[in-house]
Amino acid sequence: ETGVTQTPRHLVMGMTNKKSLKCEQHLGHNAMYWYKQSAKKPLELMFVYNFKEQTENNSVPSRFSPECPNSSHLFLHLHTLQPEDSALYLCASSQEGASSGNTIYFGEGSWLTVV
Amino acid sequence: QKEVEQNSGPLSVPEGAIASLNCTYSDRGSQSFFWYRQYSGKSPELIMFIYSNGDKEDGRFTAQLNKASQYVSLLIRDSQPSDSATYLCAVNEWGGADGLTFGKGTHLIIQP
Helix, strand or coil: CCCEEEECCEEEECCCCEEEEEEEECCCCCEEEEEEECCCCCCEEEEEEECCEEEEECCCCCCEEEEEEECCEEEEEEECCCHHHCEEEEEEEECCCCCCCCCCEECCCEEEEEC | CCCEECCCCCEEEECCCCEEEEEEECCCCCCEEEEEEECCCCCCEEEEEECCCEEEEECCEEEEEECCCCEEEEEECCCCHHHCEEEEEEEECCCCCCCCEECCCEEEEEEC
């Protein structure tokens, strides 16, 4: 069990569906992230939130919409996805300024399949 | 465009030997460096981080950093079959909450 929990762990959705991924961190961190991991590609940073404010959006298509209501919760809203969006979506958190050099801690991930 | 390069492997090492994993990075401004281990079907877990030139040891693991050569390595002594996994190198530019840039990872196989 990690300090970052993600739900659902597995999700299958059609291209016309709307769904959301949820992440909660119990570590008291002030920054949260969404990463995408596809086969044979490096982890791709999608979004960064620092103290609930979005500080980075790495040219992610608008069919992915993040929401951060507070520093412990992060959502990724999904709509009209494409089959190539099938991947492992990882939530992570970190504490800026910590002696650990801003180490990020990952949740278990949400496996997404778009059909 | 920040890049982190790793040999994807697989790297095969006999049990009990030293496994050596290498990583180079393109952004000379990178400040902190991380090694994560990822088992198949699982999320990455932190092994160790380093931000000063030289060696840092933690149990069977030693991270080595050479900023002049933009090179980071991870040594695993007395390799065990349970060390078989993909090892991800990651760098952070300024130490702030701007996320890490990851390499593709090296697939390590420890042969019993």
